[in-house]
Structures are given as structure tokens and as C-alpha cells.
Amino acid sequence: MDVIHQSEEKSESVTLNIPEEIIHYDILTRVPVKSLLRFKSVCKYWYTLINSSTFINIHQKYCVESRSQDYSSEFFIVSNEYGSNTCELTYIDAHNFTSVRNFKIEDANNRNYFNIVGSCNGFICLKLTNYYSGFKLCNPLTKEFRNIIDHPRYNNGTRLKDTDYLQRYGFGYDFVRRDYKIVVVTCYRKYSYSPLFGRGVVQVYSTRTNSWKKTDEFSPNLFLMGNGLAINNMLHWNVVLGEKDDSNKHDILTFDLHTEKLGRISYSIKLKNELALGLMVGLMVSNGRLCTITKHLTKDGRIGFWTMNKYGVSESWMKLYEFEGGEVCCFDLVNVIYGSRMNFEEVLVTKHVKVDELVWYNLKDKSIRRLGIRRSRTYYADEWACIGSLAPLPSNC
Template sequence: MSKSLPTEIITHEIFSKLPVKSLLRFKCVSKSYNALISSPEFVELHLRESRSSDANRVLIVAGKGRRNLYSIDVDSPDDSVTTIPIQRTQDESTPDKVSIVGSVDGLICVVRATDTWSIPKYKYIIVNPCTRVFREILYTSTHNFFLLDKMVSSFGFGFDDLNNDYKLVTVMDVEHFYQPERDTYRETYREVMVYSLNQNTWKLVERVKDRIDSLMVSQNGALLKNNLLHWLFSDLNDCRIGCFDIRSDKWARDVPLTMNLYEHDEIRVRRLGVINGCLCLSTATNSSGVVWMMKDYETKESWVKLFHITPFLGPPPFVKFTEPFFCFRRASKYEVLVADLDMQRLFWFDIGATTYGRAKSVKRIPAFVGGCLFTESLVQIPGGRHIG
């Protein structure tokens, strides 16, 4: 490869630390470079380096009413924005809702939900934005849903390191109403489906009738440690954090909540997220919002108040409430990247500043409906093809 440097040094000391964009260019330099960078051993080495150094961090957001994704270099001082095309589907005329499920190891999972009269359809797209390779996954429910039925669905995406497999998880709460000769009665149940990327199959792993709580709306699974997906569930009096382990395809024990989250009757639990590898939870009242962090996973006493937002204070841009929340800026331990979903805008929020000048809007990005933080990688997608 090189007459001046040993292959070991080129591989471990230079190439493993480079961004993916540079490595893709180097693949064109020579056959030997192409073989090295394309090898599974180097892909894993580069991924381990990126994980350990927390390098090459990018935020991916889905633009509202748009067919493209957008990436933001969160460690760039000017918040540079890049457009990422997504492969057009064969039924582009069908109206659907697009959202980002999540990200792991540089792969993004996007779901398109199409409403029909009888059977809800979901089309997943798993894509590596760096290599521009994608794979479509179709899931159609086996149940017939009628006009009086109610359904809440949520999705998760993670990595099963025991089986070297990327998996999708769908959690569905259903209320089914029967009307035989108008003698109406009601059935409730929860289904959990898991898709294996390696096996290209869906599997029903749980169907529970007469569930005692409900999946909270408008939140996908919060991923921790690459294999633990977390959802919020609520009943009339309380809420809980359920944890699903995609290694075993089973629910693990609930993550404990601390009682000081409930300061008064007006408080509402809103959304789960992950910041700096820690599980976070947002709560809100009619006048303000708080983000909590669990510094020591599964330790009830480790919940701390991370930051607090009071809306409409200080000069523009005003921040009504922040959900979700993504990461701290690398150059600052006080600036956290957050989203105001009501305004569909991104902000750098300074949790150490006074009331004035706390929020700085991220420019040049369209109104969006969700996003996720991911680390660039060369990870390949089994059965994938290039975006055309």
C-alpha cells in the first residue's frame, strides 16, 4: 500500500480515525485501499474508534412535508446542514407520514405510515447516509381494523450484539370493539413484533390481552447501550418506563422512577431520550419544562434535574418547551441541542446562562418532525442497494 508506512500504522493510526467521507474517497486511490476499507475487519475497527472517541457526530432530522432527510454537524461552529436524499418508494402517490425511528452504528431507520380503511401499513427504510445504501422493509398487520377500533403504535431500532443482528421493534396497543347484533363489547391487547435484518423475517414475541396501562403517544423507543429500548406507559394514576432487550426479544425489568419528578398535580411526563449515554426524561407543566437525567442506569436515586426551561422569557428566539433533546456541544458543557416541536425548530440552549440569551436557533434547516443523533460509519446493510 505504502512504501513509507507499514499497513498496521495506516490502518490503526490513520484510517481508523478519519471521517467516512474521506475514506470513501480513498477507496478510489487503489485496489489495495479499496479492499482494506471495504473489509469487515476495518469496518468494525472504524466503528469502535468512532464509538470510543465520540467522533463524527451528526444529527439527522426529517423535514416536515419533505421527502429528504437533513444532517447537521453538531460539532461544527456554524451548524452546517447537508441534504440527504431518500430512495423514492414505488407508491409515491399514496399519502403517508414519515418519521425517524432511531439510529444505531451509523444506520438510520425511517418509517412511512400509510392509513387505509382496513389494514394499516408501515414501510421501513434502513439507510446508511454515508455510504448511500438502503433497504426497504414492508410490514402489514395481520389484523383487520374497523372504524371503531383504536390503535397506538411505536417503533424502536437497535443492535443485538450477541447475534450480530440489527432489529426493528414495533409495539402496538389496540382497542378492538365488537358489535355482533349491536351487543357491543371491547377487547384490549398489546402486541410486540420484532424484525431481524439478518433473517429478513418478522416475529410475534408478545400478545397480551387486557393490558393494564397504555403506550404513551408520540414517542419512539429510546435506545441505550445499543440493545435496550425504552418506552413510557401510563395508566390513570401513574406512569412507568418499560425496557425491552432486543438480545432476548423480551421485556426486562422496568427502569425505576423517583418520586421527586412529581412536584405538583399539574406535572405531566412527556418524553424519553438519551444524552451522553444516559437515559433522560422530560416533564412539563402549563408554564415550564424540566429535563431529568438518570446518571447511573437503573439506580432510582441517581435521577437529577439536568435543566429547566421557562417559556417566552428573554429576547427571541422564544422556546416554548424542549422535546426531544439530543446532545451537548463538544466545545461546551453547557450548550445542549434541543427541539421545540411546537415551533418545529432546533435550538442550542445554554443551561448555564441567565434568562436572556439562553437560546440560539439553528439556521438553514426546514421545519421538521423529528430527528436522532448518529455516528458516521461504514456499516453495511445486508441485502441493501444504492440510492438511485
């Protein structure tokens, strides 16, 4: 009995002797955002500490670093009905898939749907798809959001119709200027409804200046697929080139968030040859590396996962694994996958032929493990992985 009592006293003394600085900056900074939001009510000091810029920056740095080594700690499903002015963000903890919280955003001017442009450092950028509507920047965990003015839509002094162009978007962070930026890439059609495109223009919104500017132009015959993916201070879009050689028609268009200049990253010859036999599905990030997904136009619909081992080096693309995708719609793989689990034995799928809900799909035996999280049966739903953050939105926007 005395031994137990002495042990308890020793344990208590060890706890009391831990320096506050270690508790505050080495322990609390590793706690998930949803827990820290509750801890703010413990005492006034913790409220002030957790709201301080120093603590927020340390916590965010840890989240970003741990994210590059593991799959994301959370992701969100954005869903809304056509004609509704309400968007619902569903938060899901990706480690246990049990914590689900909803966050609603309303906009009286929106009568279509919201589209996720991208996520960065815990912020999500949404595009209101009504004509001449703008953007919304939000931190879904702190439930803070801001409206962003829409970009100018003029071509040589003439106001554009939505049938005159095709637009793709991107959202990222300029680490040099410490500036969050929204990028709009506009491909002008040669005439209304034309499948052929003329020149392209890039416009950038800066949260530091709260303004838009035109930054770059590019040659025609580029078709951008999907919104841009942010990694290495760059945005990336899959593009289809207008050249006749089908084996070389796929490429990656990049945009440097600091210099605000366009560039290109090529696929390896082996990957381009595979693309000639099927479809390019999309880009993603896994373990801090740029990855892409391919799908064969065959009966089994094989889906391949490729990673770029050395950023910017075209011949460093390597196929990690592939599986028969007959039961999985490859377009419904989680938009930004921070990995599969157990050395690529499972991959997270948002829709399966058997169930319309989130499932882990086993690549070896083709079995599914249901998570009990259904997609909202609405007109539109979009998924995106994101780290949690305590950071407030930029004050200028």
C-alpha cells in the same frame, strides 16, 4: 538554511517510517465517514481497505465509543410534504454545523409522510405511515436503503382497522445475535376510537431471518409515548399507567433486544413528584446514559433535564439542570441530544419563538446563537442524532 533542510529531511523520514498498520487502523479509523468516502478514490488499496469488514468494524467501534463521551458527530432532519412520495434526509455535521447534504428517498406507495423510528450504529429506520405500508432501513451517508416488509395486522384472526389500535415502534441492535431488529408495540383499543386500551402485543422483525414474529403480550392500561430509544441492548418507551394515583402514573417500558421480553424501569419518587406537576416530554441519551426531559405547566414553563446515573436503579435519577422554557418549545429540542455544550451552558434547539431554525440556546442569559440551518417548511419534519457509519445494510432484508 542547512538546519531547515535537515529538519525537513528528518520530518520526512519520520513520516515514511510510520508503519502502514498504524496509518490504516489507528489513524484512518478515526477519520469521519464523509472523508473516508472521498479517500476511497486515493488508490485501489485504500478502496479495498476502507470497504473491508475489519476496517468498518474498527471504525464503527471507535465511533460508538467516542459518541458515549461526546455529543454525536452528526444528526439528520427528515422532512417531507403531505401527499408527497419523497422523503428528504438532511445531513448535518454537529461539530461545526456547516456541512449540509441532502439524500432523497422515494416510494411510489407512500402518500402521507415518513417517521423516524430510530437510529443505531449509523443506520436509520423510517416508517411509512400509509395504512399497511412498511419500513425503510437506510445508511444516509452511503445512501444505501432497503425496504422492509410490513408487520401482520391481525387480532384473533380478524384484520384490523387503523382506528382499532395504537402503535409505537423501536429500532435497535441485538449484540448477542448480531441482529438488527424493528419492534412494533400494538395497544388494542376496547372499541374503535376508544381512549381505553385492552391488551398489548409485541412483534419483532429480524434482519437475519427477514421475518416477523409475535414475542410478548402485556396487560392493558398502558399508553406509550413516542418511539423507543435504544441503549444498553434495550429499547425504552415512556408510558402512562392507567392507575388512579397521578404521582405514580409515569414509568418506562423496556424491551430486551436479545431475550425479546418486556420489563419496567421506574422513575425516582422525587422525579415522579415533579412529573405530577407537569409533563413528561421524552427520553434521550447523553454521555451514554439514559436521560429524560420534563416540562412544568407554569408560566415560565421550566424544562428539566434528568439522568439515570446507575442504569436500572430508580433512585439514581438526578436532575442535571433546568431552565425557563418560555421561549423554547420543549418538544422541539433535538430528539436525541448528545449533550449540550460547555457544561450545560447551551442546548441545541430546533425551533425558537424568534426564529424557525436550528439554534444554540444559552441557558444563562437566554440568548440564541443562530446556525444558519433552517428547517424545511414542509408538512412534517423530524430530527434525530446518529453516528456516521461505513457499514453496509444487512444483506438478508
